[in-house]
Amino acid sequence: MVMCLDIDGCSHENQQNERFCTQCGIPMMGTFLQSRYQIRTLNSKDRTTVIFNAIDRQTGKEVTIRVLRPRRTTHEEREDFLQDAELALSFSNTMHEAGSICVTDYGEDGTVAFLVKAVMDAQSTERARLSVHMDENIYTPNSPALTGVPLWSAAPEPVTPIPTNTRTASSKWLISGDHAYEQGHYEEALTAYEKALEREGISVEAWSGKGAVLLHLGRLDESLLAYNHALSLQPNDPDLWISRANALHELRQFDEEMYCYEQAVTLDPSYVFAWTGRGMTLVELGRHQEALQAFDKALLLDPQQIVVWQAMGDTLFSLHRYDDALMAIDHALHIDSKNAALWDTKGNILRRQRKPAAALELHERATLLSPENALIWFDKANDLRDLKRHAEALVDYDHALALDPTLAGAWYNRGNVLVALHMFEEALASYTQALYYDDGLISAWYNKGSLLHELRRDQEALAAFDRALNLDPQHIAAWNNKGLAHFAQGHVEEALSAFNQATTHAPQEVDAWYNKAIALEKLGRQEDAAACQQWARSLEAKQATT
Numbered sequence: 001m002v003m004c005l006d007i008d009g010c011s012h013e014n015q016q017n018e019r020f021c022t023q024c025g026i027p028m029m030g031t032f033l034q035s036r037y038q039i040r041t042l043n044s045k046d047r048t049t050v051i052f053n054a055i056d057r058q059t060g061k062e063v064t065i066r067v068l069r070p071r072r073t074t075h076e077e078r079e080d081f082l083q084d085a086e087l088a089l090s091f092s093n094t095m096h097e098a099g100s101i102c103v104t105d106y107g108e109d110g111t112v113a114f115l116v117k118a119v120m121d122a123q124s125t126e127r128a129r130l131s132v133h134m135d136e137n138i139y140t141p142n143s144p145a146l147t148g149v150p151l152w153s154a155a156p157e158p159v160t161p162i163p164t165n166t167r168t169a170s171s172k173w174l175i176s177g178d179h180a181y182e183q184g185h186y187e188e189a190l191t192a193y194e195k196a197l198e199r200e201g202i203s204v205e206a207w208s209g210k211g212a213v214l215l216h217l218g219r220l221d222e223s224l225l226a227y228n229h230a231l232s233l234q235p236n237d238p239d240l241w242i243s244r245a246n247a248l249h250e251l252r253q254f255d256e257e258m259y260c261y262e263q264a265v266t267l268d269p270s271y272v273f274a275w276t277g278r279g280m281t282l283v284e285l286g287r288h289q290e291a292l293q294a295f296d297k298a299l300l301l302d303p304q305q306i307v308v309w310q311a312m313g314d315t316l317f318s319l320h321r322y323d324d325a326l327m328a329i330d331h332a333l334h335i336d337s338k339n340a341a342l343w344d345t346k347g348n349i350l351r352r353q354r355k356p357a358a359a360l361e362l363h364e365r366a367t368l369l370s371p372e373n374a375l376i377w378f379d380k381a382n383d384l385r386d387l388k389r390h391a392e393a394l395v396d397y398d399h400a401l402a403l404d405p406t407l408a409g410a411w412y413n414r415g416n417v418l419v420a421l422h423m424f425e426e427a428l429a430s431y432t433q434a435l436y437y438d439d440g441l442i443s444a445w446y447n448k449g450s451l452l453h454e455l456r457r458d459q460e461a462l463a464a465f466d467r468a469l470n471l472d473p474q475h476i477a478a479w480n481n482k483g484l485a486h487f488a489q490g491h492v493e494e495a496l497s498a499f500n501q502a503t504t505h506a507p508q509e510v511d512a513w514y515n516k517a518i519a520l521e522k523l524g525r526q527e528d529a530a531a532c533q534q535w536a537r538s539l540e541a542k543q544a545t546t
Contacts, residue, residue: 034440
């Protein structure tokens, strides 16, 4: 027997081979979501979600996975969660700041919906050092924030050069380390800082420089130790407290990280980036109201911070406060009206408010500002799809895929548009491409199976439905259509079995009861068929009055 990872809230004993807890439905330790993300430990939880530490076996890196609790959330909340995840992934793919925490994937597996967050590789972009007063480069203004995910930048504190005429051997090594750091030669910089410390072990600048380099190299525990040394020598420097917070954030030691922010704002209550960093981390911890208070404080001190306005907008969006989110994004746009990511974000919010025509205008503007951004073309195509302008949507999906052929969502939506245009073979090819890049896309397996059934290619349809049901055993429509595919092939017993699954998982599903009645009648079980038909009619009558 294996205990559920939610020890306080569930603690149910499950069989050894269970992938999900049979009582609360969350993944068990060791479960691979979509055969890729292995669940390790439970990180935190709230009423509707659970956060796990996991390993991405494709990359070997640690990731954080937010899972929607299947037994505590409604179908509408699940759809909202997945739409939020889609938007967050769209935002994340425009980010270029190393050390940022981004949404890298989302999807469904079995009864759970989930999103994946990971840290951008430090080597993916050159990082700027901060000035004494924390330059705005700690956050990238042109990088949009995520829905409920902080734009985190692990940046070191400043190093103050010693005047040339007083340079010692230690200071020469320190200057050499600074130069190598600025060039992105981190191993060389580390060697220089260590040489400086051999000659002057109490150099705050050398310890802080070493901490920054180690952070870039991913040697997080050593980085934290270096910052601790620096703070032991200069405990009243708020910049050092923020640098220590950066290392703690990467180590996921959030309580200690929050303590660093408290120390920084105690030393300097007007320290904008301390309030901002505090807000970003509170968002990640799901403490949205506290995060909004921190953002308010940061913006009161400096209302020109675009990233803070966008982070506030994203937080409000995650709370479904769409009008307030739009106001925050508008503030950011007032500061930088040529920021394509901001126009794209505003368009996505409007589409979420079911205003696709208004969203389309903004996405068109974003494509003019950033014509090589595949995700913006994808978002514009989604507006056209919602407006039923399918031929135009197809053109824009093709444009997005020409820029980035790995966009599984664009291949999938392209398939849906092709179905609407009655271009069925092309739609099948598009679904196949979507599944090539994301074989855990349940809706693509289901739509592919349904289309194959309509084309009377039922054996292929059954294979597609089975893939969908392997990912989500409670996918009612897939059970129902699997039954139809079996029935079309004359496999009546197998059809009845599938319809039984549909009615078991969704006893209010009228079509499944009617289909079950037809299968029973075909098998000569007239009384059972009549009972199913009577039950289906009673459900119809009940639903008609509600």
